[in-house]
């Protein structure tokens with residue numbers, strides 16, 4: 001019998017590539033997204049589109065039920081929905097701060113909680129949380145985004161203890177730079193009327209970023225997610241992309257101060 005994966009944020013980018021990869025390998029896919037009507041192309045094979053905004057607790061329970069009804073159970077949960085707040089913290093509104101955490105952290109935690117009774121009763125299940133290389137290292141002007149991804153890392157690493165006892169595995173996938181809408185549509189620019197003192201710095205960083213950025217395709221991350229979901233190992237973390245592997249390998253050898261110097265040089269910033 002085909003296995004089933006439940007995916008959040010399956011409309012575009014990494015989520016979409018993951019839905020397609022699992023589908024093509026014979027899985028049932030509960031592809032959740034905020035606006036299923038906008039993505040009719042994802043309705044083929046064993047894919048069922050289900051409405052889910054992860055900031056809506058009632059929608060989480062309903063989406064979980066729909067997936068269970070459609071496929072009889074779920075084997076793998078992939079928490080992928082997320083976006084990045086970018087800019088100086090001083091410019092962030094309360095709404096921007098709360099939405100960043102509600103989407104990337106609270107939503108993810110609530111989705112996990114919804115599935116736990118099911119996984120526990122089955123004595124199996126894999127939870128794959130999409131973090132980021134930015135869940136282990138930091139870059140300038142992403143303080144809120146890093147806070148959420150470091151939270152995802154902490155939640156995941158702690159959860160593996162209490163869930164391992166029930167045969168439930170927790171995985172963290174850490175993509176580097178990936179060619180998706182993330183740097184466009186999914187970037188929430190933090191801006192405040194009259195606050196211009198950071199503009200030069202933002203400009204420097206964006207110029208430096210454009211020079212060093214070598215994005216990998218979302219299909220590469222989908223492969224890593226598939227590996228994490230199916231390898232049966234106790235491995236917690238999976239880097240995705242050569243840039244992610246390189247910086248994660250380099251970071252432990254640098255002091256905090258040396259990391260700052262290295263990044264400033266790399267991006268050509270003050």
Ligand SMILES: NC(=O)c1ccc[n+]([C@@H]2O[C@H](COP(=O)([O-])OP(=O)(O)OC[C@H]3O[C@@H](n4cnc5c(N)ncnc54)[C@H](OP(=O)(O)O)[C@@H]3O)[C@@H](O)[C@H]2O)c1
Pocket residue numbers: 008009010011012013014015033034035052053054055080081082083084103130131132133134174175176177178179180181182183185186218
């Ligand atoms: N691209 C990168 O460089 C990169 C690097 C490291 C980590 N990541 C992580 O990878 C994940 C996917 O991002 P991506 O690169 O594939 O970007 P993307 O193509 O912009 O996809 C973001 C996805 O998240 C969904 N989403 C946002 N808010 C949501 C909400 N409240 N409820 C449900 N879905 C929501 C979007 O849905 P809508 O279509 O409805 O907006 C979309 O499906 C994110 O967690 C991101 O942090 C990305």
